Amino acid sequence: MKIMNRTQQIVFITGMVAITMAHYLVADTSEETSEETVVTLDAKGDPSSNTPRCLQDYKTSLVWELKTDDDSLHGKDKTFRWGGVGADKVGSMAFDDWNALVKAANKNALCGFTDWRVPTIDELKQLYTLQQSSDIKPYFSNTQETPYWSVSAYEKYPEHAQTVHFGNGVSYYYNGYRGNPLPVHLVRGNKQDVPR
Known part of the structure; x- marks a missing residue:
């Protein structure tokens, strides 16, 4: 040796x-x-930074609808009562307001996809965290500083449902009385849980 x-x-x-x-x-x-890899897509699904309509997050494999500054169903001021396609089946109070948004996004193949839906509470929390990045935040300039609906109900109070406040990131159930009109951010991709 x-x-x-x-x-x-x-x-x-x-x-x-x-x-x-x-x-x-x-x-x-x-x-x-x-x-930190994301890409913005135009309405047809092609990568575009000039006319972004969606943002694809490669970390979670989710694609998010970007709100518009107009009077369309995707407009930033459009609100919906809780319930409809994808909503948790808890309690008897539910509405079908957001069905029009989901159906239109799927019929028109927004950003090339036809499987749009309202997010779970965990996905909505992920979106809040994602859009805090200084590079990504400008794409969410039409997101209001208000609670947004998730499809997640709250079993103890069936007249409420879960929301995330996009002004401070707090997740509420009591701020989400199902009859209150609140905005919705559509998502597509496999349902995700918050990484533990």
Whole structure:
């Protein structure tokens, strides 16, 4: 067995440290980049930063509707009472107001997709966190600082449903009386839970 002298040992250890550090630096950079990767899509589903209608989040594989500044169903001021397609079946108070928005988005294949729906409470929390990034926030300039509906009910108080307030990120059930008109952000993709 060959024994290394002190100089060889130092060179060997320095080389191993350099290789190990390079591995961790590359791994950390790629992980950080992949977590922050989003792309904006136009109404047909083509990547576009000029006329974005949706934002695709590669971290969660969800695509979000971007609200518009007009009087359309996708307009930032359009509100809906709670209930309709996808809503949790808890309690007897439910409305079908948001069905028109969901059906129109799917019929028109908004951003190239036909599986639009109202998000779960966990997905809505993810959206609030996502749009806090300074690079992403401008795309959500038409999102109001108000509670937004999720499809998630609240079993203890069946006349309420769960919301996320886009002014402060707080998730409420008591702020979401089902008869109150609140805005909705559509989403598509497999239902997601908040990462634990």
